[in-house]
Structure formats: structure tokens, C-alpha cells
Amino acid sequence: MTISSVNTLPDVTPELDLHVFQDAIRDLHQQFANSEISKKVSDDQIEVMYSIGHAIFMQGKLDKALNVFQLILLFRPLDARILEACATTLKKMGRFEEAIPVYGSVMVFGDMKNPMPSVHIAECLAALGRNSDSEKMLRPLLDDSALDTAYTDVRRRAENLLEMLKSVA
8 A cells, every 4th residue: 555645535446455454453543552641540430531532522612622532642542542532623623634534534433334535535635625535435325235224314414425426527
């Protein structure tokens, strides 16, 4: 996989062995979980901090919520839930270019079968006026039959975005 810039979609070659990649990510998680900085803050403390960040986000105080989520990432940089909270806050703030690579991290460190980060990336690309790139993110999702059963809401959201992209083309 090669990435030429933050604003360019990665070129993924078929040689990528997903199982090897997932094992490497699990190893990375385990190594970090055993590190000293990770142990300085307990999981319960992280949960309290996350709850505070979420409450601040829901109040619309996005700058402050982002600060809380970024603070948590200092202690749990591989936590997909915190990464997604950070990305969603950036997206809501209109900082789409910054949100895209964070959503990419959610795809790497989170559940690789979850299609929602791809939809978020497609929405960010559309907001930036990069409609063809947005469509490239959506097409594989809509071709995935798993969206019909496990992710019906995600399918509907992706279809709506694709229809919107077609109407402005």
C-alpha cells in the first residue's frame, strides 16, 4: 500500500495479506497496552474522560471536546473508539481534511468489517468537493452484500450520499 499524500486515497495492492496485517495490529495493541504510558491512566479513568468529552461534544462545544479526545489519545493512541470520536468532532467542525486520515486510522485499528468509517470518509470527500473520490469510497461498500443484512442503516446512508453526488454531477 502506498500513500502519496493525505488528500489522496491509498493505492491498495492485492498482495496485502489481511490476516498478517490484523496480527501485526493486534501485536501493536498488546505492546502498547504493556507500555508505561498506557498504565499511567486506568481504563476507568479513560472512560470518565471519554464520558466528559462526549457530554461536551453533545453540548456543541466542539473545540473543548476535541481537546478531551486528543488528551485521551495520548494514553490510548490505538483506541478506535477514541479515534472515531476525534474524527467525528473534526468532521463536525468542518475540518474534513484532518478528519479523513483519522477515520483511516479507525479503519486500521478498529473492526475492519465496520463500513461506517468509509462512509464518513466519503462524506468528508464530498464536503471537500471531491465527488469522484467520494464515489470511489462508496462503490465497494454498496457492492458488499453484508451491508444488506448487518449494516442496513449504513447502506441507506451510502446510497443517499451516492444519489446526492449523482444529482450534483
